[in-house]
Amino acid sequence: MSRAGTALRAALFGTRRLDYNGPMEFNDSQVQRYARHILLKEVGGAGQAKLLDARVLVIGAGGLGSPVLLYLAAAGVGTIGVVDDDTVDLTNLQRQVVHTTSAVGRPKVESAKETLAAINPDVRLVPHKARIAAGNALDLIAGYDVVADGSDNFATRFLVNDACYFAAKPLVSAAILRFDGQVSTFKAFEDGDNPCYRCLFGEAPPAGQIPSCAEAGVLGALCGMVGSLQAGEVIKEILGIGTSLSGSLLLCDALSAEFRKIALKRDPGCPLCGAEPSIKDLSVHAD
Numbered sequence: 001m002s003r004a005g006t007a008l009r010a011a012l013f014g015t016r017r018l019d020y021n022g023p024m025e026f027n028d029s030q031v032q033r034y035a036r037h038i039l040l041k042e043v044g045g046a047g048q049a050k051l052l053d054a055r056v057l058v059i060g061a062g063g064l065g066s067p068v069l070l071y072l073a074a075a076g077v078g079t080i081g082v083v084d085d086d087t088v089d090l091t092n093l094q095r096q097v098v099h100t101t102s103a104v105g106r107p108k109v110e111s112a113k114e115t116l117a118a119i120n121p122d123v124r125l126v127p128h129k130a131r132i133a134a135g136n137a138l139d140l141i142a143g144y145d146v147v148a149d150g151s152d153n154f155a156t157r158f159l160v161n162d163a164c165y166f167a168a169k170p171l172v173s174a175a176i177l178r179f180d181g182q183v184s185t186f187k188a189f190e191d192g193d194n195p196c197y198r199c200l201f202g203e204a205p206p207a208g209q210i211p212s213c214a215e216a217g218v219l220g221a222l223c224g225m226v227g228s229l230q231a232g233e234v235i236k237e238i239l240g241i242g243t244s245l246s247g248s249l250l251l252c253d254a255l256s257a258e259f260r261k262i263a264l265k266r267d268p269g270c271p272l273c274g275a276e277p278s279i280k281d282l283s284v285h286a287d
Helices: 003-013 030-031 044-053 065-075 090-096 108-119 135-144 153-167 197-201 221-237
Strands: 055-059 079-083 124-128 146-149 171-178 179-186 246-253 257-264
Touching: 044 221, 055 065, 065 079, 065 108, 079 108, 079 246, 090 179, 090 221, 108 124, 135 171, 146 153, 146 221, 153 171, 153 179, 153 197, 171 221, 179 197, 179 221
Parallel strands: 055 079, 055 146, 079 124, 146 171
Antiparallel strands: 171 179, 179 246, 246 257
16 A cells, blocks of 8 residues: 555544454545545445445436436446446437547447446446336346436336336436426335326326427536436435435526425325335236
8 A cells, every 4th residue: 555545544544443344445546536525424434335245227328317327327336237238429419428428329338337437447347238118017126226317208117117116116206308307316116105107297297298309409518417416315315324315306597596305295096106006016017
């Protein structure tokens, strides 16, 4: 260990003797890389060890998935899975910052894996070059601790919500369009007044009623704003710190630079998590 590394370790950890999950197991490079996290009393060495042991599945390597992937990798989340069946297009680069011009034409999961490896060699990115569907959702989600949904359509958002509910996995979901964004955490499988995505939206709107980003546009920087918030909520869920967004919906208006948080309640009549659920499995999503 270098003299500088020894000094930094001493400054961060003092003379504490820590167990297997503690910072004394970190190598010199990791102590320096994660120093600003370790300084936070809410994180510390034990929290950073939790991040390194954590497994997060990101749905989509697009506008929202890009900042989520970048910040989770930088934070040291040890295993990050990404589900996307698309290839990088030139029109993506205005907002999908995990990809570069040289990646145009390549699968997004491969491009993301290359970028994350350059950011943090501690992180293992697991590419799932597929579209999440009723037939594979539970298998994909089963191997992860938290799911971050950055998909761009209602059908996928409802599917991911239902799968996370059945798998008892916390879901941090976000959406963006034009200058507006929203983010919330859903864990209706837990006791208490924790709603699911269906408690908020009920059911998907008719096809064509809500335009896509490709049709209506989106401010590129908004994706970074909302995706960064989403990554922060994922990290909070891993560490068990702060106030969860479960039971709240955070709204962002980039044009007015305003944020608003509204309370959400569990819907007793929700077909998924209500008193008499009618959705018992993912067959409702079958093609």
